[in-house]
Amino acid sequence: MKTLYEKLLDAHTVRRIDAETVLLYVDLHVMNEYTSPQAFAGLHEAGRIVRHPDRHLAIVDHVSPTRAIASLDEVEDAGGRLQIETLAANCARHGLELIDLFDPRQGIEHVVVPDLGLAWPGMTILCGDSHTTTYGAFGALAYGIGTSEIEHILATQTVEHAVLKPMRITLTGTPGPGVSAKDMVMAVIAHIGPNGAAGHAVEWEGPAVAGLGMEGRMTLCNMIVEAGARVAIIAPDIKALAHLNGRAHAPQGADWNALQAQAANLYSDPGAAFDREVALDVSEIAPLVTWGTSPDQAAPIMSTIPEPTSDADRRALAYMDLAAGTPLNTIRIDRAFIGSCTNARIDDLRAAADILRDRRVADGVTAICVPGSKAVRQQAEAEGLDVVFRAAGFEWRGSGCSMCLAMNDDVAARGERLASSTNRNFEGRQGRGARTHLMSPAMVAAAAVTGRLTDVRML
Amino acid sequence: MTPFVVHTGIAAALPAPNVDTDAIMPKQFLKRIDRAGLAEGAFHDLRQDSDFVLNRTPWNRASILVCGENFGCGSSREYAVWGLMQWGIRVIVAPSIAGIFFGNCEKNGLLAITLPAADVAVLSGLATDGDTARMEVDLPAQTIRHGRGETAFDISEMRKTLLLDGKDHIARTLEYEADIAAYEHARRRLNPLLK
Ligand code: SF4
Numbered sequence: 301m302k303t304l305y306e307k308l309l310d311a312h313t314v315r316r317i318d319a320e321t322v323l324l325y326v327d328l329h330v331m332n333e334y335t336s337p338q339a340f341a342g343l344h345e346a347g348r349i350v351r352h353p354d355r356h357l358a359i360v361d362h363v364s365p366t367r368a369i370a371s372l373d374e375v376e377d378a379g380g381r382l383q384i385e386t387l388a389a390n391c392a393r394h395g396l397e398l399i400d401l402f403d404p405r406q407g408i409e410h411v412v413v414p415d416l417g418l419a420w421p422g423m424t425i426l427c428g429d430s431h432t433t434t435y436g437a438f439g440a441l442a443y444g445i446g447t448s449e450i451e452h453i454l455a456t457q458t459v460e461h462a463v464l465k466p467m468r469i470t471l472t473g474t475p476g477p478g479v480s481a482k483d484m485v486m487a488v489i490a491h492i493g494p495n496g497a498a499g500h501a502v503e504w505e506g507p508a509v510a511g512l513g514m515e516g517r518m519t520l521c522n523m524i525v526e527a528g529a530r531v532a533i534i535a536p537d538i539k540a541l542a543h544l545n546g547r548a549h550a551p552q553g554a555d556w557n558a559l560q561a562q563a564a565n566l567y568s569d570p571g572a573a574f575d576r577e578v579a580l581d582v583s584e585i586a587p588l589v590t591w592g593t594s595p596d597q598a599a600p601i602m603s604t605i606p607e608p609t610s611d612a613d614r615r616a617l618a619y620m621d622l623a624a625g626t627p628l629n630t631i632r633i634d635r636a637f638i639g640s641c642t643n644a645r646i647d648d649l650r651a652a653a654d655i656l657r658d659r660r661v662a663d664g665v666t667a668i669c670v671p672g673s674k675a676v677r678q679q680a681e682a683e684g685l686d687v688v689f690r691a692a693g694f695e696w697r698g699s700g701c702s703m704c705l706a707m708n709d710d711v712a713a714r715g716e717r718l719a720s721s722t723n724r725n726f727e728g729r730q731g732r733g734a735r736t737h738l739m740s741p742a743m744v745a746a747a748a749v750t751g752r753l754t755d756v757r758m759l
Numbered sequence: 760m761t762p763f764v765v766h767t768g769i770a771a772a773l774p775a776p777n778v779d780t781d782a783i784m785p786k787q788f789l790k791r792i793d794r795a796g797l798a799e800g801a802f803h804d805l806r807q808d809s810d811f812v813l814n815r816t817p818w819n820r821a822s823i824l825v826c827g828e829n830f831g832c833g834s835s836r837e838y839a840v841w842g843l844m845q846w847g848i849r850v851i852v853a854p855s856i857a858g859i860f861f862g863n864c865e866k867n868g869l870l871a872i873t874l875p876a877a878d879v880a881v882l883s884g885l886a887t888d889g890d891t892a893r894m895e896v897d898l899p900a901q902t903i904r905h906g907r908g909e910t911a912f913d914i915s916e917m918r919k920t921l922l923l924d925g926k927d928h929i930a931r932t933l934e935y936e937a938d939i940a941a942y943e944h945a946r947r948r949l950n951p952l953l954k
């Protein structure tokens with residue numbers, strides 16, 4: 301009896317290295333411009349070559365500007381421009397596929413890869429970015445790595461994998477109105493803490509997971525990283541296959557049939573042992589917002605900021621300039637941001653647009669929407685969502701990571717408070733001294749129109 | 760990679776939990792294509808506060824960090840480890856260390872040690888006092904020697920060997936070339952999808 305994680309691990313183990321480590325084969329490696337340059341430099345210094353040039357995909361996303369530009373010269377930041385140029389040079393030198401700023405497929409890597417049909421059930425997909433777990437929604441074994449490991453994959457197509465403990469998170473019940481996948485994963489993180497899944501491969505299971513579409517499932521697999529999970533995975537079902545079918549890189553014909561047959565075996569055997577079990581009834585959760593500087597410091601929107609119980613809580617409240625006992629729905633915001641690999645897919649934009657239709661962003665609030673990819677942006681425009689966002693007073697931008705980590709020129713100022721659909725509220729993440737409240741895209745839209753954190757169900 | 764055998768140095772206590780890699784290496788230092796010049800970025804924003812431990816003597820010379828839970832959480836940026844090493848850090852001890860960060864440490868010859876919270880509390884107490892902050896970390900013996908005796912730690916055989924030899928992980932994996940080739944060959948037959 302094996303868990304899904306163990307089945308995927310077995311299928312990709314080249315050899316065992318020691319009691320806790322295996323050499324794992326990497327089917328697909330995805331890379332970006334900011335964590336890969338030193339990996340190529342290391343490869344070149346050692347005089348090594350890329351073992352399998354056709355098993356890598358490079359995407360420019362972290363430093364990409366979200367305002368329209370005609371050429372790379374218009375990327376104002378010299379460091380970012382150098383990273384983009386270096387990625388292009390490295391890809392050209394080794395014959396690797398590159399999606400650059402001007403490619404119609406460009407976007408945040410974790411949005412682009414599933415959109416292109418590159419995340420298949422049963423694959424291993426690694427990338428130099430912690431939210432690589434997103435692809436687990438399709439039943440792939442996927443996780444984030446550092447730069448040394450990127451170099452290791454370039455040279456060997458393998459990675460040293462410290463075997464993880466399997467953990468199961470079961471979601472039951474039917475979510476109430478206004479409760480999205482983002483609220484579910486935030487509720488789990490608040491429950492188990494920022495360390496609660498550390499050292500574990502999380503498998504999401506249960507009727508509430510099955511009830512979500514693929515985009516919601518990607519949100520779950522993406523953000524559980526904020527509880528320390530190294531891997532997140534969901535057994536592929538008919539929805540996963542339907543989502544994949546027909547996409548640019550999805551297998552076809554006999555290959556498609558073979559993939560379906562393979563996917564049918566990708567589940568945890570009944571009775572397989574999990575090291576840790578967590579269960580949550582989603583009918584009991586309300587839309588959440590964070591009040592602190594760690595993603596677990598979250599509470600239902602209609603509650604008040606809890607009393608601090610640690611130095612970390614006190615430091616967080618001081619940084620956020622908030623006091624215990626304050627009703628969350630009285631906190632005023634300066635900016636609203638809809639974007640990121642957690643929540644900038646088409647369903648996310650639709651949910652936000654539903655709130656924004658016939659409403660206006662409150663005076664004094666700067667609101668921007670950064671679709672997860674050019675394809676998402678195009679789809680949204682085909683549905684007229686851009687008109688809704690613009691009419692409400694949102695800026696409608698190009699795609700990229702943008703204000704999720706503020707490495708491009710979308711940066712919040714010191715002291716500014718943001719409602720954000722992203723995944724990290726760390727100190728300084730969205731700008732030095734900026735204060736982030738994490739929430740779902742619909743909740744960001746609600747906060748944008750009232751100018752304060754707002755229960756989307758009350759609008 | 761420089762081998763790690765025995766290291767003696769000043770330990771600094773950083774007991775806050777969830778110190779993330781954005782705090783260890785803020786984004787303004789991530790826009791480069793080499794690993795150089797990152798010492799300046801290590802804890803850059805925290806060091807703006809003159810009371811921050813690494814600004815005070817003798818901890819401004821610290822090479823061992825005794826940290827809180829979940830150290831190194833967040834982004835995968837290896838810049839965080841490069842910066843710490845360039846700042847002079849050789850050892851990190853914590854009750855738990857985030858997964859990607861932990862892997863990045865071992866690839867760069869930074870010894871990352873997890874210990875039970877009670878042991879970390881003892882080390883943290885010693886590190887807080889300038890008179891007892893000096894420690895000796897002995898990898899072959901798997902122990903940390905300090906003013907109150909010793910604290911033993913666990914490490915996997917693979918990590919220990921690679922750290923002791925200072926050997927590059929890729930060179931070691933390339934010794935398994937036959938295994939990789941055999942896997943690829945078998946896989947091609949088993950799974951025609953992944954040619
Ligand atoms: S959108 Fe944010 S979390 Fe996602 S890859 Fe980009 S920077 Fe990382």
